[in-house]
Amino acid sequence: MPKAGHSEHGQPKTERLNASLSPDGKQGLMDIADSYGLSVSELLERIGRGAIPVGEPGEIVVSS
Secondary structure: OOOOOOOOOOOOOOOOOOOOOOHHHHHHHHHHHHHHOOOHHHHHHHHHOOOOOOOOOOOOOOOO
């Protein structure tokens, strides 16, 4: 995977995000990133750019 700070999307990655997650939330996020073949950083980048959709506001998604 490319190093952080590259400009694959036409902009340098200069913004930082700090988030607190439970151990299960962190593992789930890492599992999702892995299923896409991405780093967590790139997964969040693509979600933020709308390339990977998330549910509509107010939509409830239940996983089994």
